[in-house]
Amino acid sequence: MFTAEGPTVRELAVQALSSTERGYDLLAPTFDHTPFRTPDRMLDACEEALAQTLPTPPAAGLDLCCGTGAAVPLLRRLCRERVTGVDFSAGMLARAAERFRTAADPAADPAADPAVGPAVDFVHADVRALPPALHGSYDLVVSFGAFGHFLPAERPGFFAEVHRALRPGGVFAFPIGAPPRLSSPGWWAAAGFDAVMRVRNALWRPPFVMYYRTFPLGGVRADLEAAGFEVTTQALECFGRRPDGSPNWRLLLARRPA
Known part of the structure; x- marks a missing residue:
């Protein structure tokens, strides 16, 4: 499905009837060949904006819900000393670690070349409860394409964990889209998908948490400010x-705040 190398309809159905964590373990081998991976165009736009916005290159960067590591090259180009990826799916982390293994074979993937930036370490953990060893360790935290897996009630706790991971003056950055208009096909597609997922989770266990309309800018800004952040936005004009x-x-x- 999606491409010849992507998952089959049957594989997606099995994933959808699994837990969120198990579902991504199953999807990991073909994830990069689906539309669920953050497009390079989005990653490039965010990297350009961060390079222009950050006053100095950050020393250490953290990618939360890193998946197979699509955003890791972005952090390696921006950061000087250390890059870490965190995800709760062992399958996704295995794919990421294979791609970015510590320069043992840089020819395997250009992004793994040690000349591109610092080496990468990966941590198997739930981002809603980060290991204490990560607290106060990072100047830049990013996350892409994962916020549909957080229920609104989980946002304050998640943002508190990000706050703990950052050093004073550090930045948490992520793209956020404008909501589709009520009259647009996109609004109805998202609303329909969310309705199906709510029915599925009401009738089937374990739940698979994935929603498209649970991360509005207004609510997100309020929760971030309540967690102690100073929030600004920058238009991605492209x-x-x-x-x-x-x-x-x-x-x-x-x-x-510093």
């Missing part, structure tokens, strides 16, 4: 603007 002039995509920058 994705255009809506008829009212607002950007289709923004880079949200949540800074832990």
Whole structure:
């Protein structure tokens, strides 16, 4: 499905009837060949915006819900000393570690070349309860394409963990899209998907948490500010603007005060 190298319909069905963690373990071998992977265009736009926005290159970067490591090259180009990826799926981490193994065979993937940036370490953990060893260790934290896996009630705890991971003055950055208009096919597709997932989780255990409309900018900003962040946004102009002039995509920058 999606491409010849992607998952089959049957494989996606098995994933959808598994727990969130087990589902991604199953999807890991073919994940990079699905639309679920963050597009390179989005990663490039965020990297460019961060390079222009950060006053100095960060020493250490952390990718939360890193999956197979799509955003790791971004952090390796931006950061000087250390890059860490965290995910709760052992299968996804195995794929990421295979790609970015510590320069043993840099020819295996250009992004693994030690000349590109610092080496990478991967941590198997739930980002809602980060290991204490990661607290206060990072200048830049990013996350891409994972927030549909957090229920609104989980956001405050998750943001508190990010706050703990950052050094004073550090930044938590991620893209956030404008909500589709009620009259658009995108709104109805997202609403329909969320409705199906709510029915599935009401009738089937274990739950698979994935929703498209549980991460609105207003609520996210309020929860970040309550967690102690100073929040700004920057338009990602390459994705255009809506008829009212607002950007289709923004880079949200949540800074832990120095």
